[in-house]
Amino acid sequence: MIACRDITFRYPGAEAPLFDGLDVTIDKPGFHALFGPSGVGKTTLAKIISGDIDNFTGQVEAIGGMRCLYTYNRERLPGWSSVGRHLEKTTPPGRQLLRDEFINHFGLAKLMGMRYSQLSMGQCNRVNLLRYLLQDFSILIMDESLANVDEPTRQTILYKIKSIFPKAGFLYISHNVVEVARFCDQIVVFRGAHQSPQTCRINGQDHREDRPLDKTALERSMLEIMHAA
Amino acid sequence: MKTRLAFPRITAWILLCVVGSSLISADPALAKEKIAYRLKWLINASTAGDVFALDHGFFSEQGMDVAVKAGGPERDAVRELELGYAQFGVASADQVIRALAKGASVVVLAQLFQVNPLQWIYRADDFSLTRIQDLAGRTVGITYGGNDATIMRALLATVGMDEHQVRLASVRYDYTPFFQNQVTIWPVYRNTQGIFLSDKLAAGGERVAFFDPSEHGVRFVANSVVTSTQMMDHHPQRVGRFTRALLAGWQAAMAPANESAVIRAVAKYDRDTSEAVMRRQLTATRQMIQPDPDIPIGHIDATAWQQTEQIMIRQGLISGPVNVIGRLRRHHAP
Amino acid sequence: MLHRRVFQFFIVYLLGIGLLFGIKLALNLSDYVIPGPTGVWHTGQAEFSRYMGDVLDTFAVAVIGQVLSILMALGVGVAGRRATWFGSFIKVAAYNVQAYPIVAIAPILFILLGDGFLTRLFIAAMICYFPLLLSVIGIMSEPVVDIEHFYRVTGRLRWQLEVKIRAFENLHKLTTVISGSATLAMAGTIVAEFIAANAGIGYSIRIALYQSDLSKILVALFIIGITLSLYQGILELLGAGLKKAWAAG
Numbered sequence A: 001m002i003a004c005r006d007i008t009f010r011y012p013g014a015e016a017p018l019f020d021g022l023d024v025t026i027d028k029p030g031f032h033a034l035f036g037p038s039g040v041g042k043t044t045l046a047k048i049i050s051g052d053i054d055n056f057t058g059q060v061e062a063i064g065g066m067r068c069l070y071t072y073n074r075e076r077l078p079g080w081s082s083v084g085r086h087l088e089k090t091t092p093p094g095r096q097l098l099r100d101e102f103i104n105h106f107g108l109a110k111l112m113g114m115r116y117s118q119l120s121m122g123q124c125n126r127v128n129l130l131r132y133l134l135q136d137f138s139i140l141i142m143d144e145s146l147a148n149v150d151e152p153t154r155q156t157i158l159y160k161i162k163s164i165f166p167k168a169g170f171l172y173i174s175h176n177v178v179e180v181a182r183f184c185d186q187i188v189v190f191r192g193a194h195q196s197p198q199t200c201r202i203n204g205q206d207h208r209e210d211r212p213l214d215k216t217a218l219e220r221s222m223l224e225i226m227h228a229a
Numbered sequence B: 001m002k003t004r005l006a007f008p009r010i011t012a013w014i015l016l017c018v019v020g021s022s023l024i025s026a027d028p029a030l031a032k033e034k035i036a037y038r039l040k041w042l043i044n045a046s047t048a049g050d051v052f053a054l055d056h057g058f059f060s061e062q063g064m065d066v067a068v069k070a071g072g073p074e075r076d077a078v079r080e081l082e083l084g085y086a087q088f089g090v091a092s093a094d095q096v097i098r099a100l101a102k103g104a105s106v107v108v109l110a111q112l113f114q115v116n117p118l119q120w121i122y123r124a125d126d127f128s129l130t131r132i133q134d135l136a137g138r139t140v141g142i143t144y145g146g147n148d149a150t151i152m153r154a155l156l157a158t159v160g161m162d163e164h165q166v167r168l169a170s171v172r173y174d175y176t177p178f179f180q181n182q183v184t185i186w187p188v189y190r191n192t193q194g195i196f197l198s199d200k201l202a203a204g205g206e207r208v209a210f211f212d213p214s215e216h217g218v219r220f221v222a223n224s225v226v227t228s229t230q231m232m233d234h235h236p237q238r239v240g241r242f243t244r245a246l247l248a249g250w251q252a253a254m255a256p257a258n259e260s261a262v263i264r265a266v267a268k269y270d271r272d273t274s275e276a277v278m279r280r281q282l283t284a285t286r287q288m289i290q291p292d293p294d295i296p297i298g299h300i301d302a303t304a305w306q307q308t309e310q311i312m313i314r315q316g317l318i319s320g321p322v323n324v325i326g327r328l329r330r331h332h333a334p
Numbered sequence C: 001m002l003h004r005r006v007f008q009f010f011i012v013y014l015l016g017i018g019l020l021f022g023i024k025l026a027l028n029l030s031d032y033v034i035p036g037p038t039g040v041w042h043t044g045q046a047e048f049s050r051y052m053g054d055v056l057d058t059f060a061v062a063v064i065g066q067v068l069s070i071l072m073a074l075g076v077g078v079a080g081r082r083a084t085w086f087g088s089f090i091k092v093a094a095y096n097v098q099a100y101p102i103v104a105i106a107p108i109l110f111i112l113l114g115d116g117f118l119t120r121l122f123i124a125a126m127i128c129y130f131p132l133l134l135s136v137i138g139i140m141s142e143p144v145v146d147i148e149h150f151y152r153v154t155g156r157l158r159w160q161l162e163v164k165i166r167a168f169e170n171l172h173k174l175t176t177v178i179s180g181s182a183t184l185a186m187a188g189t190i191v192a193e194f195i196a197a198n199a200g201i202g203y204s205i206r207i208a209l210y211q212s213d214l215s216k217i218l219v220a221l222f223i224i225g226i227t228l229s230l231y232q233g234i235l236e237l238l239g240a241g242l243k244k245a246w247a248a249g
Helices: A042-050 A083-090 A096-105 A121-133 A151-164 A177-183 A215-228 B002-026 B045-055 B077-083 B093-101 B147-158 B193-203 B229-234 B236-253 B256-267 B275-289 B302-314 C002-027 C037-079 C085-099 C102-113 C117-140 C145-153 C159-169 C171-196 C200-210 C214-247
Strands: A002-009 A019-026 A030-035 A057-062 A068-072 A139-143 A169-173 A186-190 A199-203 B033-038 B064-069 B088-091 B106-111 B118-123 B139-142 B167-170 B186-189 B208-211 B224-228
Touching (some): A002 A042, A019 A057, A019 A186, A019 A199, A030 A042, A030 A177, A042 A169, A068 C145, A121 A151, A121 C145, A199 A215, B045 B236, B045 B256, B064 B236, B077 B088, B077 B093, B088 B093, B093 B106, B093 B224, B118 B147, B118 B193, B193 B208, B224 B229, C002 C214, C037 C171, C037 C200, C085 C117, C102 C117, C117 C171, C145 C159, C159 C171, C171 C214
Parallel strands (some): A068 A139, A139 A169, B033 B064
Antiparallel strands (some): B088 B224, B118 B208
């Protein structure tokens, strides 16, 4: 689904490259994660995959026929219209029902008449993610898109996404090891620029709403992630 | 031994020189008085005597170190006298009378122009202005608020003409409306702008003539040398020396024999006017500074001053008499 | 907002005039150098209505000049917001035009447009527009990434939307600059009247200067100041109202 080969990238002015011959592969659709401490390059790799950063060397292949979208948790909606009106205007034709379904499941129904500036940070993030989910995409990179959202709501949202988009690819960037280990299928763990290899891939539990959770397997995944990092 | 003594000796000599020179410079009898002299306008042929007096040491001879400062639209010598920025200055008669009306203490030391250079230029081939009445129906340029407006109104009043019988047009430094014949009678300083404009029109084959208010009974006084009453009362000798030096400078500057030297002095400040034009400007200036050889340079024409005051009262420019005659210092012997 | 503006102006004016009277008193200056309070009061009574008419005349030209300069600055600012060759060309051209001192251009304007309304308007707009242009270019060339990202990646970011986002996000800055530019427009018109017109308060000030009448100038300054304070206050109110209305959808 996503293949990054021999990626080398250095931020202008930085002494050392952030990536030096990095290889990352996600070989199937589904809900995957980029995990690691701050500053190791999760967002940078996400932007390289989505095309927001193009001054790197190496190859990126993102297969799926539609675009790769990148969304992050500090995005804002314009302040001149209400949340509901904004969502109406940005919903592609034919997806109004999906939008309403998301609104209900994301717990946003009461916020539709409000301005973005009136929302809490968690509400802002949910609204932002919602509008991206309504667009055409093959891969959606969610950079801390559910930050500041309470645990049960986050869980509901993740289950919903996984059930509605079984064929799409998601790259979920989070610092929450439990969440990543539980909900994600393949987890690319970033180990830092000076370690070799720079990343390693761990299998998560890819848990869905309709399946029981194997707690032992979850703990194992969590230990593997922590060990890899 | 000799070497040892040399150092203290040299030091003693240096000290002696320093102390001696400081004593000399501290002696008020030997130090030159610093004087600031503010002109009415930029330096040109109209200020020939001022710069000539400076350049040829007339002030120095009187023990004065004079800074001749160019004037301009935003400069007002009377104000500077009161504020102490200048000790002497050049002001127009209306400026002096207005200042007196508002309580300023100013004294007129000398009247530089016996004939007011402010006149009106027109194309001699188009019409002729022999009488004030000839202005009727014509477009006459005036600077609203300026001397020329006062003079023109006074001219019209002398023959009982109403302002509406002429077309008064507001003018400023740009001559385009005159060149384009939109304003046919244009106010100029006859001895400076008048020469330049004559040349310009002559180049196009046009002849010019000037309408001189003094020939029609309006003798509105122009530039005069002024100082403060305080200066006059407390330093009469300084005033005397300054006036003598200045008028001697003017006397010398107006002598045709000194023309080249005057041009060199003026050209140091006025670099835009050619020598040929300046020569003609000086010729015109001479006729206004001393139109009659029997009247000394700097002569204060009390009658003209009185008339100027009367005109200003009639036009409501001052609320009442200021007795300007009492502020004229009649003297002179360069 | 409005009353605060007027109140602030009164304080500044009274402090200024108080300082002048203080200097007059301390240095024992005549009314010719600095007029006394009675002189200013009498001049005010005599000239107020005439000067008020002149100020309103100037003000009308200033407002039209300001509107023109806002439109010009927006046009050039929007066209020159991108770091493209055209954007850079527009900016350089706009800067160069401004580099010429208006007093040097005035005689040319006088020949082309005469000494009436158009010359005043043109000079007012020229003096007022450059600071506006700098602000507009500054605002328009600075992306609001957190808002624009979604529109950009989903292919919705047309130039109109980009301008709308940047204008909305910087509305306070824009209204402050526009309100501040009112002063420049008024000053520009007065300068125009001073050098190339036969009407307006600038022309009257020129006449008062010829007559060395500081009282008239102080009265003119008072009327100009109060008119500008009111206008700026109204602009600020309008700006706040616009933001409120826009934010309310």
